Amino acid sequence: MRAAVCREAGGPMSIEQVEIAAPGPGEVKVDIAACAVCHSDLTFADGAWGGALPAVYGHEAAGRVSELGDGVEGLSRGEPVVVTLVRSCGKCWYCRRGEPVFCSTTFALDEASPLRDASGERVVQGLRTAAFAEQVVVHASQVAPLPAELPLDAASLLACGVITGVGAVLNTARVEPGSTVVVIGIGGVGINAVQGARIARAERIVAVDLVPEKLELARRFGATDTLSGSSDVALAVRELTGGRGADYVFASVGAAPVMEQAVALCRRGGTAVLVGxxxxxxxxxxxxxxLPNDGLRVLGSKMGSARIGEDIPRMIGHWSRGELLLEELISSRHRLEGIDDAFAEVRRGEALRSVIVM
Ligand SMILES: [Zn+2]
Ligand SMILES: [Zn+2]
Structure with a gap:
């Protein structure tokens, strides 16, 4: 099968024939239909989080189950599924507490990648998924069934951007109806924090970004107010909130100035949620x-504190009722050969979601 292999940090992807192992016990093979480009793919491909090479990235995917390993129940061949990076055992201390994103079990796939290149060298299964490829082998906990009527390119976005952004609002912060919410950074995660705030019935949803077109988009997804990141955001947020500051501020961008700004924009007793x-x-x-004197809460949100088995069906429910926009998140589609163009779009900060379609 073909895959986009990263052989050099920051370099172009190499489209190669890659061998993929059969699924072992508890694992499934999925024929990938679509995989969106997430900022985490860029961070890894640029070498900013370290990690060995060669590697295949891509972790926001959907496709159809093509092969089941021993002991896999509840899935059938040909079934459409979303493929995520959240690999969980259901049995460890974290899983039993309902926090599978912190699952502490080491899986066979963590010890040996299912991928080898044409020379027989192991290729790292980046982000536990490696979905910039025609096929993946993942643990069954990483997939969730999809309804037939949901297009697979739109469904791929559920795997990371949607559960991370919407989940940060609904799961991590548990935003109450009537709240004032600020979202800094309207990319693939931030736009979903905006939608999440709308689903949570926040009264005021303030989107902050440097790109005017993204602020326009944010309004379509539920923002009631927009602010240019180059303006005096602190002053504007105070003006919008009777001088207090926001109840909740989401930092969708993983950059120190944005994370610090998120805390600074909170009202006394407010909550900053660090997502990027x-x-x-x-x-x-x-x-x-x-922090103590103003009773500020600073929460980290990993993958929107997602529980795949519960959150994916919940998101599909929001989508089917028209509360969650998915197709509208796709800003461009590329073939696997065009992955460098897709990465460049994400790097320039233009794209909501660039999707690779196989
Ligand atoms: Zn991601
Ligand atoms: Zn576990």
């Missing part, structure tokens, strides 16, 4: 008096 993950070595500069 920065590169290795990032430190934050926060006001040590303000």
């Amino acid at each position: 993950i920065p590169g290795n070595g990032t430190r934050l500069d926060l006001d040590g008096i303000a």
Whole structure:
């Protein structure tokens, strides 16, 4: 099968024939139909999170089950599924607490990648998925069934951007109806935090971005107010909130200035939710008096605190009732050969979601 292999940090992807193993016990093979480009793919491909090469990235995917390993139940061949990077055992301390994104079990796939290149060398299964490829082998916990009427390119977005953005609002922060919510950074995650805030019935949803077109888009997804990131955002947020600041601020971008700004925009007793993950070595500069004295809460949200088995059906329910826009998130489609163009779009910050279709 063909895959986009990263052989050099920051370099172009190499489209190659790659051998993929049969699914082992508890694993499934999926024929990938679509895989969106997430910022985490870029961060890895640029080497900012380290990791061995060669590697195949791509972790926001959908396709059809083509092969079932021993002991896999509840899935059948040909069934459409979303493929995520959340690999969980259901049995460890974290899984039993309902926090599968922190699952502590080491799986066979963690010890040996199912991928080899034409020379027989192991290729890293990037982000536990490696879905910039025609096929993946993943643990069955990483997939969730999809309804036949949901197009697979739109469904791929559920795997990361949607559950991360919407999940940060509904699961991690549990935003209450009537809240004032600020979302900084309207990319593939931030736009979904905006939709999540609308689903949570936030009264005021303020989108902040440097790109005017993205602010326009944010309105379509539920933003009630928009602010240019180059304006005095702190002043504008105070003006919109009776001088107090926001109830909830979501930092969708993993950059120290944005994460610090998220805390600064909160009202007393407000909550900053840090969603975007920065590169290795990032430190934050926060006001040590303000945190306790203003009763601020700072929450990290990994993958929207998602539980795949529950959140994916819930998101599909929101989609089928017209509350969650999916097709509208796709800003461009590319073939696997065009993956460098897709990466360039994401790098320029133009794209909501660029999707690779196989
Ligand atoms: Zn992602
Ligand atoms: Zn576990």
